[in-house]
Amino acid sequence: MRLRGRRMPVSRPVFLAFCGILIGFTVSYTWTFVSFPEPSKCASTAEQLSAEELLGPSSNGNVFERAQAIPGRRRGLMLVAIMTAARYVDTRAYNVWKTWAQHVPGKVLFFVAEGTESIHPEMPLIRLKGVDDTYPPQKKSFAMVKWLAENMADEYDWFLRGDDDLYIRGEELAQFLRSIDSSRAHVIGQAGLGNTAEYGLLALGSTDNYCMGGPGVVMSRATLLKVSPHLETCLQHLLTSHEDVELGRCIRKHVGVACTWNYEMQKLFHNNQRSIKELKDTEELKAAITLHPIKDPAVMRAVHLTNREIKLQEARSKRVSLASELSSSKKPTLVRLMPNRTSDLTPWEYMNNNKILFCANRPNCPRHTADASVRADISTTITREFNANARQRGRNLQFQSLQYGYMRVEPRFGVDYVLDMILWFKKFRPPHRTTLSVRRHAYVQQTFGPLKTLPEAKMRANLRLNSSLVEDTSIHMIMPLRGRAEIFARFATHLKNVCQRSNGEDNNVSLLIVLYSSEDEARNRETIEFLRASSIPVKVLEMGDAAFSRGIALMQGAAMLPHNALLFFTDVDMLFTCDALHRIRLNTILNAQVYFPIVFSEFSPESWSENDRLLADAFHYGRRRGYFRHFGYGLAAMYKADLMAIGGFNTKIEGWGKEDVDLFEKVIAYGKLRVIRSPEPGLVHIYHPIHCPETMKKEQLDMCRGSKAASLASIDTLVEQVAQYS
Structure with missing residues (x-):
């Protein structure tokens, strides 16, 4: 569908009122989880009608007279007719069916050409016999309107004609239509007169504006019944190749009404002339009834999620308002908690x-x-x-x-x-x-609303979408290693002790070492055998004398594991607890969520207080002992399938640093994975001197020096040092 249109000033504004909560200047929202009732789904249909039946005169007489002959019948509010093609029926159309179509207070039908098949049998398809996917789709559009008049005119008050790249806010559309008399002839949408190149060339009179098909055309039942007998004649006398222009011309000539001439319709039936790649401004969605065009199914799902969040917020807000009315004696106050101690003050x-x-x-x-x-x-x-x-x-x-x-x-x-x-x-x-x-x-x-619990298995099933992979809950640690035999021996001893103390699922930990040659290689291999003797699964990937690259090491290590493996990228300087392993499993979800824990990093022991030096336990969090490294992304947990989906580590980065930041930025740019960042008390980075060779690239050298400076001492210690010389 080509998009055309010029908008004119307002003649009569149309307002939609959105409910709010006003208590003085106090505004209350709540984060309660509310489940919205879904309308009953349409049964799958496969109507087969001949071209004569679609566009010829009805054997039962005039459609308008036949419909008027059924007295006292209560009709539904609206029927939405979506026109789609064979190549889009299982992509765009299916995503329409799975998103906003489930929340329309009426019926949604999809109109396709004869012989069109779908892999989704639950979709309500109407196959128009004698109609193909030829573009422009004048015959398909007119045949769809004719079918609606002959088969559904007795059932609904309003009919919306749309395409498979249209998003409809069903509740808002229903509210809008209930404010209009459906017994009168109406055709509603965003009015158009043609684009700049076509203006004056569409054979339209000064009052013959049409409704652009992209953002949707709404017809009342009266309009549908009156125009139906004339569709064949209109189809035989087309003046342009634009089906929405010709439908508007037919309605204007035989029903006597034109598209709503109102400036407000630009916001209600929103059309931005270009395909919507992402929804940056939710206000745009809040003001709209329909949003067009959305050609990417992923964007359609994202817009739908945003809309449901808006509805959820409105429902929670209404709940708070009603609760406030029930307890009229309870006035809003900023003192919601009476503290007993100073430490209770927030x-x-x-x-x-x-x-x-x-x-x-x-x-x-x-x-x-x-x-x-x-x-x-x-x-x-x-x-x-x-x-x-x-x-x-x-x-x-x-x-x-x-x-x-x-x-x-x-x-x-x-x-x-x-x-x-x-x-x-x-x-x-x-x-x-x-x-x-x-x-x-x-x-x-x-x-905040009341907390509600959800079984972890159900939560993961909801988030994992349609993945065919089954999560492996075993944690596969991947650790590059070159030299540092003494530090590796400390890591191995700690790993053995943690695994021996843990029970059940938390004990499912394996270690994959990407080993580079060094002077300490013999001692490192002895430590590896020590771990194997402790019944800890250990794999070794030999890198030989290759130049050290953390990105290459981690990617080659990940290549040895299956796609459903839970990967945890770690360093030899790390110590961890059983609780940390448990949280790694909880916070990492296949196809949905990755975990970048914020680790506690020790300062140089030379700057510690006497009490800190006496503590043998590394898991002691004092402001003079260390800090949570908010800017560090070196430790990460994700499934291999997600690592490959985002493009993995940059293997062209050599030397110290930057590969972790690059990976984090890839996850953010990917957009389909949620990132969890939180301080992890069960992960402690043991202090070691940092060396920053001058041969490093400037950006890496700056990062290295910054990390080195931040790890020397706490702010309190530095202040004391400065005070000695003041």
Whole structure:
């Protein structure tokens, strides 16, 4: 379908009201899991109609008269007719069926050419006999409308004609249609007059605007019945090759109505003229009833997920509102927890006007920008709540920027915000129209819903999509090794002790060593035999005298394992606990989730306090002893299938560092895997001196020097050292 259209100014605005929660300036959201009831699915159909039956006169007389002869019948709200082709029926059309079609308060049917087959028998296909996939699809489009009139006109009040690259928000469409009289003739959509090259060449009169087919065409039952007897004549007298133009011309001539001429329809029936690659602005989706075009099935699923998140948020918000009404004596307050001790107080974190969050009283917590979702929620929520009665007041407020604010997380209750904002104040009621920049304070509460449990097996099954692989829960450690015999002996002893103490699943650990030749090679081989004698599965991949490359070593090690193997990339300097192994299994999900733990890294023991030096246990977390390395990505857990899907490690990187950051960026860019990053107390990196040869590339040398400096001592120790010379 080619896209055309020019929009004209508003003649009569169409507004959709979205419910919000307003309690003073306090806004409440909740994160409760809500399951939405699914409409009953359509039965699979395979209608076979002749071309004469489709486009010829009905043997039962006039369709309009025949439909009017059935009194007192209660019809459904709407039927959505999706036109697709054989090459898209199992891709685009199937993803439509599995996403938004399951949430339409009505029926969804897919219209295909004669002889079209699908590998998904549950899809409700209507095969139009005598119709092929010829483009442009004028005959298919007209035949589909004719079929709807003769077979479904008695069943529904509204009919939407769309393509397989259209996303429809069913609940919003239903709300919109219920506000319109379906007994009158209507054709609704985004009006078009043709693009720049075609303007004036489509034989359209000044009032003959048509509804563009891309974002969807909605017809009332009256329109469908009145235009049906004339479709054959219209098909025989086409003036252009555009089926939506010709359908609009036919409706205008024989029904007497044209497409809705309203500027608001640009937002409701959204068409961006280019294929939507990703949905960057959820406000665009929130304002729309239909979204077009979405040609990538993966993008269709992503847009659907975003829409369901919006609906879930609205349902949770409504729940909080109803709960507040039931307990009218309970007023909103920022004091949701009465502390008994000072340690129970939750600190507020400061947000300044450049949207940087600063960690309060946590010396090793890094600065980071506020999440885009948080900024978007603040903008949407504040604007909506301040504008709840905008029409009555004759003014509108729009979020401009955040001056400063405070936020805190109460784990059992939710998130609290105190915000100082800059807003645009727009007074639109004459005679005092004006636009000003104003400051306002807001107190916002995001309320957590009650926790709900889900069996791990069910959760993993939901996340793994349609993978045919079965997860292997054994952890396969892959460790490159060159020299460092003493450190490797310490690692081996610790691994043996951990495995002997653990029971059951946590004991399913194997070690794959990618071994490079060195002066310590004989001692390393003795340690390997020590591990094998301890009943720990050990494999060795011989690299000989090859130049050391961590990326190459890890990729060649992964190549020795099956695609369903759980890989854990580690270093010889690491110590770990049974709990860490357990969390690696929990946080790594095939085809869905990878785990980049934030490890605790020791400072140089020379900077430790006396108490730290007396502690033999490495798993002691003191601010002078070490820090959680937020910027480190060297340790990672993922399934081999996911490693290969993202492209694996960059094997062209030589020497120290950078290969881990490259892998992390690949996971993010891939977009289909969720990344889990969290401090892991069960993983400790034992301090060792870092050497940064001057022969390294500049970017790697800078990273090496930065890591070396960060690992020398704590901030407290450095302050004490400076104080001695002040």
